[in-house]
Amino acid sequence: MFVEKKSAIFHGTPDIYKNLSQEMKDSELVRLPYFSQTSNEGYIYMHPSLNVALNSDLENNKTKLDLALKVLDCMVSKKGQQLIANGSGVISFNQGVPSMMNDVKGLEESLKNNNIYIRYSAQKSFVAAKEVVHGLLTGQIDENSAHDIFCEIMNSKSDKEKAVVHFDKDYSIYLNDKNGRDAPSSILTTVRKAYDAKLTFVPYYYFTSSIYKGDCTASQLDLMLCHDSNTYLNVKKLSGKDIYGLVEKHLKEFNVKDKYSLPIASGMKLVFDQNYKLKDILVNGKSIDFDKKYSILLSDSTDSSNASLASAWVSVMSKQDQPSKPEDYIKIGS
Template sequence: MCSYDLPVEMFTNGEAAVIRAGGSNTVAFQNQGVDAVFLPYFGQDGEKWLLTYPAFQVALNKDLEKDNTRREKALQVLSVMLSEDGQNTLAKGEDVITYSQNVELQLSPYLENLKPLINQNHLYIRIASNDFFAVSKDVVSKMIQGEYNAEQAYDAFDAQLKQPKEDTAATVLTIDRTYSNVFHQNGGNEAYSVMANTLRGFYGSDVLAAPAYSFTGSVFKADYSEKMTGNMITPNPLCAWQSEMTGEQLKELVRAYVEGYEGGIAPFNRGALPVVSGMSIEVQEEGGKYTLLRVLRDGREIGDEDTFKVTCLNIPSYFTSFLEDENRVFEKEEDRVKVAWTAYIKDGGTLAEPENYITLK
């Protein structure tokens, strides 16, 4: 499967006439000098429709029903957010469509042609859930193979969504204490350290390096189901690579994770600094920039000639520059980190203890 970068490149080079994109992409293309226009979907009857992605979603705590004063205050805040001023503030100048009939949001000139569809309420709303995606993939695949026509696909889609689910809430992991998700200047993120140390043990490596976006947040004192366990790993295509490295190569790798590198995401605040396991790092912060000072193992600065079995976590598209480095040989683990992590815990794996892995100066 190719990445989305390829069709975008073909479109901007004039090699593709149409691609699937959004309103913000249209504005970006125009700013790049590409004569692009945003088109709706066309139905068989000639009707035109827009596919919309809900971007402003609100959840109110059910306990508000027990306290009228708090409930009224919450509804007042919600009312302000849904007002014309509130929605325009939340839109921040982006092309946003409102479902409120008494609110007018400004569209960029490139999307003005869509106003008639908005006024007619010819809007599809994208519903995002794992169940929805799985059923969609099944019925659309069968339409492509000729097993379903549109009506049969709709009936199958409806039937599968209504089918009772199996009970998958059985406990696979019990955590006896909560680990903080707050970044500390002397120590780092306790919850992320638990995750990184556990994965280092699972992969059998000496040290492990991971971007902060590998993990999703706090580790709570609770009983975890299989689904909850999987959700401890970020829902992007996070993968693991193994390599034998010298100390010199390891320091170069960690420096790239700390200071940023071509094709990757540079840490933009303290919480975005990488997480390491089996070693510790000293980092200098100055003017919003981060510089690696030292890499230590067992309290001793590692030597250039030392050798280590290293595990790197990253998203494939962000790891390309490392894979293209002829001085290193990486072996990719077959399963994504989320899959491997869930299987490990489900099979009785336990969490490792956190470590102080960073000192920020």
């Protein structure tokens, strides 16, 4: 609606602002920080693209600790940050790494004042936040008690969760040499087959983690997918023409202009030109039949009684041995 000029303001991150500035060149876009129109009082909202955890046992092994810190130094270096962020859209907290968002006007003053907050998410933090906020709103606890309760929950040791599956192979969430993503492809194909659907596709950002070899709990499976409000699953029978139109609509709505934003598909290969415009959809190696009906698994925001993509993935992998192999679902250029 913002791109179509049907709304005057939108809520988003600097990276989205950057993309829209490039798309809406005939419009003058203004960035308003949270809480205020001035940088001294306003804040920039960011998604963390790098999360690091070091095992406390490293303190007892200097060799391993030195190696871990060396890896950490590489991750927060200029080259490391650029690789992690695919070369764009990053504001680094490392003072030695220049901002990769110099073309976004108005960030300099906020960066100088360090008026930035990161969206932190962890299972314990959600539980702790709910407990203390509810207590504050009902008047049952004061600010000091809220702080103590929050810390107590965050530092508590929960019972060790049992693994529900042992993965035999690693699959990465990052782009492979064919511009697809192996872990999301494996997850989506696994769920598609469980729903007995011929085709499916969803946005790339639904997926949050690689698949790692070894034991995996239900909670870890759940965290491999974001909990978007638009992920309820529904199998429909649609013509090839309608499916082609849905993919084109998705590309337009998500402003797909680079390989990093391409959707995840299963049961079909999406063929694009060099400008990421849809050229063809291949099913079993042949162009999709516009007149034929196909069963397609889609995400739907209207029927919350259905399973979400995350819950379906957890349910399937709690019952079967291994996920489906990743598919080759993207082709760019000739």
